[in-house]
Amino acid sequence: MIEASGTYLKKGDLNRGVGLCFILGIMAYLIDGWLQSSDLFSLGSGTLAFILGGVCAQLFTGIQSGGDWVIKKILPITIICLGFGLDLSLLFGDGGAKIGLMIGITSAFFCLVSSVLIGRFLGITTELSLAVGCGGAICGNSAVVSVSSPLRIRQDFLAIILATINILGVITFIAIPIFSTMLGLEEASAGIWAGSTIHAVPQAISAGEAIGGEGMIMATTVKLSRVGLLVLVIPLCAVIGGSSARSDYWKNPLSKIPYFLPGFIFAAILATWLMPEEYSEQLSNLAKFSLAPIMASIGFFLSMDGIGKEGARIFAIGAISSAGMIFFSLISIYMFV
Numbered sequence: 001m002i003e004a005s006g007t008y009l010k011k012g013d014l015n016r017g018v019g020l021c022f023i024l025g026i027m028a029y030l031i032d033g034w035l036q037s038s039d040l041f042s043l044g045s046g047t048l049a050f051i052l053g054g055v056c057a058q059l060f061t062g063i064q065s066g067g068d069w070v071i072k073k074i075l076p077i078t079i080i081c082l083g084f085g086l087d088l089s090l091l092f093g094d095g096g097a098k099i100g101l102m103i104g105i106t107s108a109f110f111c112l113v114s115s116v117l118i119g120r121f122l123g124i125t126t127e128l129s130l131a132v133g134c135g136g137a138i139c140g141n142s143a144v145v146s147v148s149s150p151l152r153i154r155q156d157f158l159a160i161i162l163a164t165i166n167i168l169g170v171i172t173f174i175a176i177p178i179f180s181t182m183l184g185l186e187e188a189s190a191g192i193w194a195g196s197t198i199h200a201v202p203q204a205i206s207a208g209e210a211i212g213g214e215g216m217i218m219a220t221t222v223k224l225s226r227v228g229l230l231v232l233v234i235p236l237c238a239v240i241g242g243s244s245a246r247s248d249y250w251k252n253p254l255s256k257i258p259y260f261l262p263g264f265i266f267a268a269i270l271a272t273w274l275m276p277e278e279y280s281e282q283l284s285n286l287a288k289f290s291l292a293p294i295m296a297s298i299g300f301f302l303s304m305d306g307i308g309k310e311g312a313r314i315f316a317i318g319a320i321s322s323a324g325m326i327f328f329s330l331i332s333i334y335m336f337v
Helices: 002-037 045-059 064-073 075-085 088-092 096-122 126-139 141-148 155-183 187-197 201-211 213-227 230-240 260-274 277-299 311-336
Strands: none
Touching: 002 045, 002 064, 002 277, 045 155, 045 201, 045 277, 064 075, 064 277, 075 201, 075 213, 075 260, 075 277, 096 126, 096 187, 096 213, 096 311, 126 141, 126 155, 126 213, 126 230, 126 311, 141 155, 141 230, 155 187, 155 201, 155 311, 187 201, 187 213, 187 311, 201 213, 201 277, 213 260, 260 277
16 A cells, blocks of 8 residues: 555656646746737746746645656657757858857867866866866756766765756856847847857757747757767766776767757758758747746756755856856857857
């Protein structure tokens, strides 16, 4: 009876969390639509859903299992479908997309290097500093978790790093669309800025959505180029973490890349050269509509609990390197776009 009851409760929490994600997503779309129809500024339905999810995380317990299911099952499919909204022919011209990719990649390397240097100055190990840098430079929580094993990060430090990345990710995620408007950046430039600086993939995409249609496409393209750096960073972390002898990190480093990355690229290829435009547009719209529930699910994991005694120095590494990456990217945009 106890096992059955426990299983039932876990299943109930899962269903409740998943259902709440979609309810909050619908609420976010309604609020966003009302703000836009009233000619008021809106952060976008994704951002609103994320905030609503964060509020619910403080009010309800047990919803994280549902949020985790949405992130693991729906997010990868959504990202792949977003690829159907891209036009890869832009990359073969002299337009901003090609420059945007270079800005995104160089900004990521700037964040990684600066994190290690700042960590040395503050007396933090290279392993911890690099894990923080990966969270800011590549793809937030996913990158931190991916490199934590080869870097041999302790669970208590991992919790602090994840809390740091989540807090900084929220700040960057909300700030970039606002400052893009204040600075008068064009949609394409603002999208490049969002894609090259915001930590998590769905946050970058939602920030692009708040900027505009072209901004969303540029943010997605640039952000996914940063995710691709995992194929280079994970073997490097294996060496730094003293785990170079572990054959599993060297047999197939490509297996460490999330499957949505090649899926995203393949979808973009289909949409650009092979698939009728009406079909690719429908798949792209499907992804946009599913983004708000995903952002709500990520909001379920907002927490300040991870910041402890060692949190100040680790937070300083993340804050300074992220701020540096933001300014580096912005200066690059002004110089080259």
